[in-house]
Amino acid sequence: MTKGHVHKLEISDLSLELDGRTILDGISLDIHHGETVCILGGSGAGKSMLLRTIVRLHEPTKGRILLDGEPVTAMDPSTLRRRVSLVQQSPAMLEGTVEDNLRFGLELAGIEPGVIKERIDASLKAAALDEGFLGRRAEKLSGGERQRVAIARAHTLCPEVFLLDEPTAALDPRRMMEVERAIKGLKGDANFMMIIVTHDVEQARRLGDRTVLMRRGRIIAEGDSGSLIEDLDPEERALYMGELVYMEHEHKEGDLNE
Amino acid sequence: MSEFDFDPWSLEPYGGLWILLMSVVLMVIAAALSRMRSLGLEKDMAIASIRGGIQIMAMGFLLYALFGLGDLLLWTVVIAFIAVMVVVGTYTSARRAKGLPDPTRATFPALGLATVVTLGTMLGLQVLPLRAEFVIPIAGMVVGNSMNATSLSLNRLLAETRGFRSRIEARMLLGADAETSLKPHVRSAVRSSLIPTIDTLKTLGIVFIPGGMTGMLMGGVDPIWAAQYQLVIFFMIFCSGTIATVVATALATKQLTKDGVTLVDLPDEE
Ligand SMILES: Nc1ncnc2c1ncn2[C@@H]1O[C@H](COP(=O)(O)OP(=O)(O)O)[C@@H](O)[C@H]1O
Ligand SMILES: [Mg+2]
Numbered sequence: 104m105t106k107g108h109v110h111k112l113e114i115s116d117l118s119l120e121l122d123g124r125t126i127l128d129g130i131s132l133d134i135h136h137g138e139t140v141c142i143l144g145g146s147g148a149g150k151s152m153l154l155r156t157i158v159r160l161h162e163p164t165k166g167r168i169l170l171d172g173e174p175v176t177a178m179d180p181s182t183l184r185r186r187v188s189l190v191q192q193s194p195a196m197l198e199g200t201v202e203d204n205l206r207f208g209l210e211l212a213g214i215e216p217g218v219i220k221e222r223i224d225a226s227l228k229a230a231a232l233d234e235g236f237l238g239r240r241a242e243k244l245s246g247g248e249r250q251r252v253a254i255a256r257a258h259t260l261c262p263e264v265f266l267l268d269e270p271t272a273a274l275d276p277r278r279m280m281e282v283e284r285a286i287k288g289l290k291g292d293a294n295f296m297m298i299i300v301t302h303d304v305e306q307a308r309r310l311g312d313r314t315v316l317m318r319r320g321r322i323i324a325e326g327d328s329g330s331l332i333e334d335l336d337p338e339e340r341a342l343y344m345g346e347l348v349y350m351e352h353e354h355k356e357g358d359l360n361e
Numbered sequence: 362m363s364e365f366d367f368d369p370w371s372l373e374p375y376g377g378l379w380i381l382l383m384s385v386v387l388m389v390i391a392a393a394l395s396r397m398r399s400l401g402l403e404k405d406m407a408i409a410s411i412r413g414g415i416q417i418m419a420m421g422f423l424l425y426a427l428f429g430l431g432d433l434l435l436w437t438v439v440i441a442f443i444a445v446m447v448v449v450g451t452y453t454s455a456r457r458a459k460g461l462p463d464p465t466r467a468t469f470p471a472l473g474l475a476t477v478v479t480l481g482t483m484l485g486l487q488v489l490p491l492r493a494e495f496v497i498p499i500a501g502m503v504v505g506n507s508m509n510a511t512s513l514s515l516n517r518l519l520a521e522t523r524g525f526r527s528r529i530e531a532r533m534l535l536g537a538d539a540e541t542s543l544k545p546h547v548r549s550a551v552r553s554s555l556i557p558t559i560d561t562l563k564t565l566g567i568v569f570i571p572g573g574m575t576g577m578l579m580g581g582v583d584p585i586w587a588a589q590y591q592l593v594i595f596f597m598i599f600c601s602g603t604i605a606t607v608v609a610t611a612l613a614t615k616q617l618t619k620d621g622v623t624l625v626d627l628p629d630e631e
Contacts, residue, residue: 121626159622160530180622185536195527198545208535253531260536 109186109263109296110136110171112157117166119149119156119320126152128320130166139290139297141311141328143304149320150300151192154266157298158189170264185212188262192269192300194253196241201232201252204241208260222259230255230285247278251285258289265289265297271306279306286310304332427493439493443480443500447472450508454609458515460523460627462616468511471609475507475601476500488593499594502573506558506598507605513554514606518613521546523627530624539618547614551606558602562595571595 112134119127127149134140142150155161157168159180168175175183185208197204205226209219227234230251236244241252250270257265270286271279283306289295301307307314311328316335324335369377388410395402427438450472455464480500483489489499522529525546532542565571566588570578573594577587617625 158534160533161623162619180533181536181538184534189534191527191530191534193527195525195531197528197531207532207537211536211541256535 107263108136111169112187112264112296113167113169113172114157115167115169117153117156117168118164119152119161120164121161126320127156127163130320130322132315132322132325134296134298136296139299139310139312141307141314142298142300142317143302143307143314143331144300144317145302148317150317151268152320153317154189154268154298154300157266158184158187160189181211185260186262187264187266188257188260189266190250190253190257190268190270192272193246194249196244196249196252199241200237201239201241201244202237204252204256205237205259208256212260222261226255226258229258229288231281231288232285245278247274247281250274250278250282254282254285254289263296265295267297267299269300269302272302283310307331424494424497427497435493439496442497443476443504446501446504447476450504450511454508454511454515457512458519458613460519461515461613462625464515464613467515467609467612467616470612471511471605472504472507474608475605476504478604479503479597479601483593483597498573499597502594503597503601507601510554510558510602511605511609513557514550514610515613517553518543518546518550518610518617519627521549522617522624523629526624533624539621539624540614542624543614543617547610550610551603554606555599555602558599562599565591565595 114130114132117127117130118125130153132140142153144150152161156163157175159175162176170178170183170187175187197207202223205223206219209222214222223237224234227236232248232251232255236248236252241249244252254267254270267286271282274282286297286299287310290297299307299310301310308328314326314328314331315322316324316331324331326334367377372378388406392403392406394400395406427435427442430438447469451465451469454468454472458464458467461467480489480496480503484491484496489495522543529542529546533539561571571591571594574587574591577590578584617627619625
C-alpha cells in the first residue's frame with residue numbers, strides 16, 4: 104500500500120529564529136530508510152519545533168531539510184505533509200466523528216470511495232482501534248484514544264515518514280502501552296522512517312534504534328538508544344535527569360493548553 | 362401635516378430648537394437612572410450625546426450647503442463624501458481586526474467594492490435616482506452596515522484562528538492547503554456577521570419600522586412607496602454586507618497564511 108519510500112532524510116545546519124529568539128540552533132541529523140530515531144530532551148528544548156519545521160509549519164532561518172536530496176522548501180506543502188506525517192503533541196481532533204477524522208485527508212487527496220473504506224479499516228487496525236470507534240464523536244474521546252485516532256488519521260495517507268510528538272505524554276501506563284502497541288503496529292506494517300519525540304528514556308529504548316538528546320535548540324548527544332544516557336558524562340546525565348523531573352511536572356499541569 | 366412648519370430655528374412647540382431642548386429630557390431620565398443604579402454611564406452618555414449631536418448637526422449643515430451647489434461641484438462633493446465614509450469605515454473596521462498583519466488591506470477593498478457594486482447597480486438599474494439627497498443617506502447606510510458586518514466577521518475569524526489553531530494545523534498536516542484549513546472558520550465568520558441583518562429583514566415591519574422609513578413617513582411620502590423603498594434599502598444593505606464580509610475574510614485569510622504554507626503567529630488578544 105505504500106507508494107514508495109524515502110531513502111534518506113537529511114537535516115543540515117538547521118536554525119530557526121522566532122521574534123528574535125533562537126529556537127533551533129544548527130541542528131544536523133541524518134535518518135535512513137527503516138530507522139526509528141527517538142528525540143529526548145527537556146521541556147522547551149525545541150523538540151516540537153524541530154518536527155514542526157520539518158513539515159514547514161515554520162520556515163527555517165538557516166540550513167536545509169532534504170528528502171532524498173530534494174529540499175522540503177521546494178516541495179508543495181500538501182504533498183510534503185502527505186509524505187511526511189506529523190502527529191502533534193496532544194493532537195487536536197477535527198469536528199465530527201472518528202470516521203470524519205479518518206476520511207478528511209483521504210477525500211482531500213481525491214481517493215476513490217471504495218479505496219477510502221479499505222484505507223480506513225487498515226488504519227484503524229494499525230492504530231489498535233476497533234470499528235466501534237468510527238461512529239464516536241472525536242472530541243469526546245479520552246487522551247489515549249485521541250492519540251490513537253491521530254495516529255490512524257495520519258496513517259490513512261500512507262506517509263513515508265512518521266513524526267510523533269510525545270505520543271504517550273500524560274497517559275497512564277496502560278494507555279501508554281496501547282499507544283506504543285499502535286506505534287509498533289506502524290513499524291511492522293510498512294518500512295517507515297520514524298522520529299519519535301519522548302521524555303521517557305525507557306520508551307526510547309523500547310521504540311528507537313537510535314536516540315538524539317536535545318537541549319536549548321541543539322543536539323548535544325547522539326547514539327544507540329540502549330546506552331546513550333549511560334554513556335553521557337556524569338554531569339550531563341545529572342542535568343538531563345533533572346530536566347526530566349522538571350518536565351514531568353510541566354506535563355501534568357500544562358498538557359491541556361496545547 | 363401642515364400644522365408643522367419644520368422651521369429649524371423656531372423655539373415654538375414643534376420647532377427645531379424646541380424639539381432639541383425638550384428631548385434632552387430623555388437623556389436626563391437615562392442619566393438619572395444610571396446614577397440611581399450606579400451604572401457609572403452618566404459621563405459616557407453626556408459625551409456621546411454631545412459628540413453625536415455635533416456630528417449629526419455638522420452633517421445637516423453640510424448637506425444643507427451641498428443641496429444648493431451646482432451640478433458638477435455637487436457630484437464632486439458627493440463622491441468625496443462617500444470616499445470619506447469608506448475611509449472612516451476602513452479604519453474603524455481595521456481596529457476590530459488587530460492582529461492581522463495589515464488590516465486595512467482587507468477592510469478597504471471590502472468596503473470599497475461593497476459600496477461601489479451596490480450603489481452602482483441600483484443607480485444603473487434606475488432604482489436609485491441620481492440625486493444627492495438620495496445617494497448620500499443611502500450610501501451612509503450601506504457603508505455603515507457593511508462596516509459593522511466587516512468588523513464582526515474579521516473579529517470572529519481572528520478569534521477562531523486563535524482558538525482553533527491546533528485544529529487548523531491538524532487539517533494542514535493532513536494535506537489541506539492553508540486556505541482549505543481555514544475555510545470552516547471563514548464560513549462561520551461570514552455567517553455570524555450576517556445573522557443580525559437576516560433577523561432584521563425577517564422581522565421588518567413587525568418588530569420595528571426602520572429609521573429611513575420613519576423619516577420618509579414624516580416627510581409625507583406615500584406609505585406604500587416608503588415601504589417599497591425601505592425594502593430596497595434592506596436589499597442593498599444585505600448585498601453589500603455579504604460582499605464586504607466575503608471579500609474581507611478572503612483577504613484576511615491570505616494574510617493569515619504565509620504563501621499558503623504556514624499560519625502566521627497572532628499576537629494575544631488584549
Ligand atoms: N510559536 C512560537 N513562537 C515563538 N516561540 C515559540 C513558539 N512555540 C514555541 N516557542 C518556543 O520555542 C522553544 C522550544 O519549544 P518546543 O519545541 O515546543 O519545546 P519542546 O522541546 O518542549 O517540544 C520554547 O522556548 C518555546 O517557548
Ligand atoms: Mg514539545
